[in-house]
Amino acid sequence: MKRFIIGTAGHVDHGKTRLIKALTGRETDRLKEEKERGISIELGFAPFKLPSGTLVGVVDVPGHERFIKNMLAGVGGMDMVILVVAADEGIMPQTREHLDIIDLLQVQKGIIVITKTDLVDEEWLDLVQEEVRELVKETVLDNAPVVPVSSVTGKGIRQLIEVIDMTAEDLRERPAAGFFRMPVDRVFSKTGFGTVVTGTLLSGRLRLGDVVEILPDMEEARVRTLQVHGNKVEEALAGQRVAVNLAATERENINRGSVIAAQGMLKPSHRLDVQLRLISDMKKNLANRARVRVHIGTSEILARVVLLEKDELEPGETGFVQLECEDPVIAARGDLLVIRSYSPMRTIGGGKVIDSAPPKRKRFHAETIDILRTKSKGAPEELLHQFMLSSGQAAYMQPDLKRGVGLDQLTTEEAIDKLISQSVLRQLAVENKIYYILNSSYSQKGDEIAATLEKYHSVYPLRQGISKEEIRSRHFPGINNKIFSALMDIYQADEIINIAGENIAKHGFQPLPQGEQVQVFKKIDEEYLSSGFQPPGWEDIKSRYKLNPAESEEILNYFINKKVLVKLEDSVLIHKANLEKGKNLLIKFLEDKGEITLGEARDLLNTSRKFTLPVLSYFDKEKLTRRIDDKRVPY
DSSP states (O other), X not given: OOOOEEEEEESTTSSHHHHHHHHHSOOOOOSHHHHHHTSOOSOEEEEEEOTTSOEEEEEEOOOSGGGHHHXXXXXXXXXXXXXXXXXXXOSOHHHHHHHHHHHHTTOSEEEEEEEOGGGSOHHHHHHHHHHHHHXXXXXXXXXXXXXXXXXXXXXXXXXXXXXXXXXXXXXXXXXXXXXXXXXXXXXXXXTTTEEEEXXXXXXXXXXXXXXXXXXXXXXXXXXXXXXXXXXXXSEEETTOEEEEEEESOOGGGOOTTOEEEETTSOOOEEEEEEEEEEOTTOSSOXXXXXXXXXXXXXXXXXXEEEESSOSEEOTTOEEXXXXXXXXXXXXXXXXXXXXXXXXSOOEEEEEEEEESSOOOOOTTOHHHHHHHHHHHHOOHHHHHHHHHHHHOOSOBOHHHHHHHHTOOHHHHHHHHHHHHXXXXXXXXXXXXXXXXXXXXXXXXXXXXXXHHHHHHHHHOTTSOOEEHHHHHHHHOTTSOXXXXXXXXXXXXXXXXXXXXXXXXXXXXXXXXXXXXXXXXXXXXXXXXHHTTTSOOOHHHHHHHTTOOHHHHHHHHHHHHHTTSEEEEETTEEEEHHHHHHHHHHHHXXXXXXXXXXXXXXXXXXXOOHHHHHHHHHHHHHTTSEEEETTEEEEO
């Protein structure tokens, strides 16, 4: 099932919040001030199920100019945007600025919704639609569907839902592969729980018990509970709106703009290399070292723009710049950002991060520009690496990589060799075919498997491990059994796991009784050993040692898996050592006599007919003896 976020954009009081209520049945204004004033100040959220069954998160962003920074905190996590224009007012200042922001951040898909159609006639509505289509030309919303609605009468709402569902079919999901990261857009404390943060997962996955890093302060915290759309979950994936209850940290340590991420994957920086584009209707040129407001993820940071190629950047121009940030910034290569003028505050441009932790760059330096130009396009190995991170597969063949990145054969081979030499990739041979896997994904999966096994062994210390199929379906659902088996062999060689038949255990694990179980096991072992060929029934053992059904099954399976006891029939268990003694007695008797009857075997084993028959049947299956009429002879 697809996971994605829909957001609204548009001028204040154009009906965004009421539209969301008409779609979802939920009120997104939370604050008292919002309800009193009738405008959104903070971000609001609501879950929404489409007719296809896909559950999406809907973000309601503020439209008022004073709250643009709050709007920017939400738009970065959107996969689809609904640009709202009120029919009675048409295009307004924040309509244009929100459209600039949507275009700069390259939101995947969009729909234009004309609200308040119950307040105008058809002729006026046609004029507004024409005006809007003209506005969005040559932006990411060019050719976006336009849907007129009335949130009051409900007219057009059903059609809008259908258009959203159809548009969602073409959305690309955010990659669940790669490392986890989530910009924080809201943080609060809840009695009995502690610190809770919310945001949109940009990549990777987050699980209960994971230890995360809080950036930029680089503090650690543990995931206590997770919620997606208000429901408790054990795992959250990229593209989902998530509430995370963090243990071992205080509310004061986190703010909007903080990022929680997998440990060691991101680092704070005071500089960003960016390919910056100014909007075309900017009133004046952007001068070198202009002070601006940088919006990236959910953070707003003051910075100086160092123009690397010229002294001024003109409206509509694109150029390489270095942002010198006044506070630490958390970003990754390829992240998109928006810049606004310091005063008066207005969106003036945006761009893509080329390097998230660069050295100080020289201006008008040809080599620097060449480096940035290459990085902006991406060196072949960087493009290959990025493709593998974003596509989310576990293993790739060379044709997959060549096709996915659009490189020629020789360049693909050279890029692969370079990534292998850099220990970014490793090879996997499966039936004369070579697959490539990311070392980062391999390590992450290894940690996840080890954690799964650790948890399993703590609950079931007597079991051999988890079945291979369960590990495959849980951690590698997209690969076939042959590739999975080859991967498991590598994990075993790297001493991460042990493979025991069809089961997988953590490396070094041995199923053993714990605590008070040790004495119980010893007594049961001694009882079966001393009983020879007249062993007790397991039901008697259960009663004698007061074992509940689950405990009884675990202990019995342990003795059988360890080959201490051998099950001859459902009700007959013999100690393995006694079977060995019986085997030696039987071999000697047959060497002397050549055959043995049931009665002779009964006397030889000093038991009754009840146990003699299953013992002899066992030796028949072991091909020690074979039955001829009512006698046994050597096999």
